[in-house]
Amino acid sequence: MVKIKVAINGFCRVGRSVFKIAQSRSDIEIAAIRTHLSAEQCAYLLKHDSIYGHYAKAIGTGDASLYVGDRIIPIISDKRTTKLPWDDLGIDVLIDAGCQTDAAELRRHRTAGARRVASLSQCADFATIVMGVNDGLVNVSTDIVCSGDAAISSVALVIATLDQAVGVEAATITAAGNYHFAGSLLKTERLGDSDLVAMAADYGQRLQTVLPNVASAVSGLAVSSRQYGNVGLSTISLLLREPVAAKKINEILTRAAREPLYNGILAVTDKELVAEDFRGNSYSSTVDAGLTAVVGERLAQVSTWYDSEWASANRLVELAAETGRYARNVQ
Known part of the structure; x- marks a missing residue:
């Protein structure tokens, strides 16, 4: 070789x-x-x-x-x-x-x-x-x-999968982790051991070459804290093109995770896990099926875990x- x-x-x-x-x-x-x-x-x-x-x-x-x-x-x-x-x-x-x-x-x-x-x-x-x-x-x-970064990979996998399956009209992202964004230097300079710092994050621009068909309708928020350690959690709110139940969303993501394309990258879990369980996990995105929800018919919420460093x-x-x-x- x-x-x-x-x-x-x-x-x-x-x-x-x-x-x-x-x-x-x-x-x-x-x-x-x-x-x-x-x-x-x-x-x-x-x-x-x-x-x-x-x-x-x-x-x-x-x-x-x-x-x-x-x-x-x-x-x-x-x-x-x-x-x-x-x-x-x-x-x-x-x-x-x-x-x-x-x-x-x-x-x-x-x-x-x-x-x-x-x-x-x-x-x-x-x-x-x-x-x-x-x-x-x-x-x-x-x-x-x-x-x-890890947050981008974690959400891109979910959005891409659901966009292909049912279509995504728009999405907002809240990514919580220990990383700092340069959006507000004053805020990041204040970050203490017990602080939470929230900043607007231009996920649309950062996803432009990754998801060009959806990126212009994506925005979000980054929440940083030193208490999070290496593990982050991204929560994505999606306006879907078609009505779909939470169970169906989990089935779509589970089926995708079994495809060779996503081998070792995307996973879905229905176990009662916490952040520490994902330390050293190499997957970019592990969807927490128990947190998937749908409001009305087309407004969905999906949460996914990742180790920001190892992944x-x-x-x-x-x-x-x-x-x-x-x-x-x-x-």
Whole structure:
């Protein structure tokens, strides 16, 4: 098997999750990590995780490199993006695991020799790809793509499924999690340990390349709190084109979750679960069937859980693998 060579830019929590997921795949080789952290700091943070527990693989360091199992992975700290050794290392995909929204900075990785770039953060210059919804847009000419945050993936899967089945005229979203939106810097600066911060979120714009037929009729609200931890809950209110019962909505979503397209991405549960039950869950969207409701005939409400870090990291790695296959012409 021809492995896809990736470099990881940023070794924050998501970057370390990306590392663990990519390291477990047989089709990906991690060739380098770019971070301001030393190899010793990387090793410590990779091994000891306060949320997901200790990393089982043996880890060591030496010569500005990270030793993981039988792999030696160089740690690169050069701040000059265009001078990074992506060409020399034969990098198929640069995985940007930070919060980089500067299109010019993402393009600099291409200048440095990376054949493709897969970024966690959304950038207006590049398509946002939600696996299972619009990943068909990835092709041989796609050089830079964004996976978007976990809230976007969680709602896009539900809206896309219901739009195909019964039609969606409009939707509002309330996403509750520990992430912060830049909509109000003053509010986010005030966020204390016990605070809830609510901000308008332009989901319509963020879903434009994901759900172009529906996005203009979508809006919403983001609720942030440090108490939420990694797990988030998105509640979607949908005005459907056809009358439908709550039971039918759950059946539609359950049937979709069984399709190969949504394997490992969309799930439905009828169990009495709480946020902690979804920590470390790799699904982008787990619909809580017990919370599905319909008012009148066409106004529906669907709630879905996700681990904002682990699910995002999984989709980012999958997106990198998809773009990397085109970079390597391995189909």
